[in-house]
Amino acid sequence: MKPNQTVEDEPQQSVTTMKRRIQMLSLHLTPLSPLQPSPQLNMLTCAKASKLEVDNVSLSSYMRGKNREIQEKIFEFFNSRPDLQTPIEISMNEHRELCIRQLMGLVGEAKIKPFRYVVEDPAMYFAISEAVGSVDISFGIKFGVQYSLWGGSVLNLGTKKHRDKYFDGIDNLDYLGCFAMTELHHGSNVQGLQTVATFDPITDEFIIDTPNDGAIKWWIGNAAVHGKFATVFAKLILPTHDSKGVSDMGVHAFIVPIRDLKTHQTLPGIEIHDCGHKIGLNGVDNGALRFRSVRIPRDNLLNRFGDVSRDGKYTSSLPTINKRFAATLGELVGGRVGLANSSVGVLKISVTIAVRYSLLRQQFGPPRQPEVSILDYQSQQHKLMPMLASTYAFHFTTQFLVEKYSEMKKTHDEQLVGDVHSLSAGLKSYVTSYTAKSLSTCREACGGHGYAAVNRFGTLRNDHDIFQTFEGDNTVLLQQVAGDLLKQYKDKFQGGTLSVTWNYLRESMNTYLSQPNPVTARWESADHLRDPKFQLDAFRYRTSRLLQSVAARLRKHSKTLGSFGAWNRCLNHLLTLAESHIESVILAKFIEAVQNCPDASSQAALKLVCDLYALDRIWKDIGTYCNVDYVAPNKAKAIHKLTEYLCFQVRNIAGELIDAFDLPPYVTRAPIAMQSEAYAQYTQLAGFQ
């Protein structure tokens, strides 16, 4: 009984409450009579009545990155060149040839030369890469292999002599190249690579060898058909001076010419085979490479982190194999930043097609009234609106990642290096997994027409799927994030400082780990639930709890299982921790983006979307929150109701939110995304006049 309630009021209240409950129940149990308006539609009308007005121009200008102009130039160029557009049906060989022509067209005809941006202006480079991937994902990956992997390894792992010798050839595509790290037996475990590069002091050369079939370089992009060079990762072997033995200096990178520059013939000692037809990305020629005593000059060692002198002495500013290995791999994080960024690009395209079509498509409706748009169904909103909200959330967070990466490239600040490494691993993993799942959801949300190849979900899904695996398998990358969190946690206890993205854990040691407050656990007003402080606290509380509990479990299990066994025993827990942390970072960045938005109407729209992102995530994990008494049952119910309401609200501005991505029709392309002309396009394509 409430404090101001009288005893006489009570039975009256109970009767009213009971009546209301019976009414609610009967709504669920009674089949809708043809004359009755559906309760869902009543809710819709309500939601529509309070529709936000969105100033599309300002929202879209807030969303535009500062490098939008170059993206538009790329879209215009390819839009004007039907001969460079990828048809729906294309054979593997034709697709490979088309991809190389697309690349040549970009550089030679559109005069866009991205190579210098790899180091000088990464934000510009990633913007170009995202736009190129919107033309064709195979083209985007081929572009990435040339400039980010092959070119990036030369710039980031080599020194001035390499830059001077190779820059122009890579830039103008005379030196098409590959990045040969993975072997048949080893992908994720790069330290397990077996290819060897043995120094020969007599000839001043390295001899590259594939010691067994397991060491054949596998999956190497650009190798099967087009590549002239490869950056080959191999164990550096030096003869020792004192005895007949040799010493293994760990994995290093070497430039190995694989085809003749003029004749394009495969060079002696090198065997190249085709990895064949793949599930997707068939415009990229992945190949396998075997080396038999291939000699390369000593200068071809990419020697930024370790060098060999003429007399065979090894020098490095880094003291151990592990440190050199970490530094080498650390220079390659640009690829992950690019993949996270491009994956958001794919998600935007997919959500745009699905939402546009869902607004247009009508099925069923109240009796004797027009049919309703399928986006008016609660289930359709449930599939697509949180996805739209996540797309916005990822957009702002990957922008932040790109900024941090660019800053790191300029300053080489050590703390930033660690921060970007972990953030890029976490975001690449989280975003690409999310996009991969969403592509299937979008296809299904568009019904039969979603299955037509022309509407693109199949190609997008197949081409994007491998984003989850290359540049670091997602499950492996998440473990790096978890490992980093645990290290920071331990350092903190030992008096160290936390890096910027992890700052919130400082508080977690105090506030977040205290028992949940039983009073706030019951607060259920919309104002409270939509307060960014509540939302962020909830995300961070979950991360902090997971961190503390997994640390305790690891300590306990390592006594009996050793560290490897204990890690494996807690693996799922560790992965949940990493995802939870990444979600905390994503929400923090989204909230910041909402707060920084200068236009009031755009800010209101973004706030709505951000609230949906936050509450939907909390709702998805509501069991955890309830189990630890962070959220009481009444609050859980309020979160659910509010999430559904926000879905309705976001649905009402879904068209505007999609338009703010500003994707030209050339990029979306799917006829079902063509707004009002969708069906006309469709029938024309099928051959109807």
Ligand SMILES: Cc1cc2nc3c(=O)[nH]c(=O)nc-3n(C[C@H](O)[C@H](O)[C@H](O)COP(=O)(O)OP(=O)(O)OC[C@H]3O[C@@H](n4cnc5c(N)ncnc54)[C@H](O)[C@@H]3O)c2cc1C
């Ligand atoms: C189309 C394509 C293009 C590619 N291009 C290139 C290229 O140009 N250059 C290049 O060098 N490589 C390239 N690769 C290789 C790619 O980088 C590797 O496939 C990737 O690193 C994963 O390694 P793997 O295939 O050995 O997978 P594995 O490491 O064998 O993984 C298989 C499964 O085991 C799981 N697993 C592995 N280790 C662990 C662990 N510690 N804990 C829990 N689970 C684990 C993974 O999660 C995964 O589900 C390409 C691959 C493909 C398919």
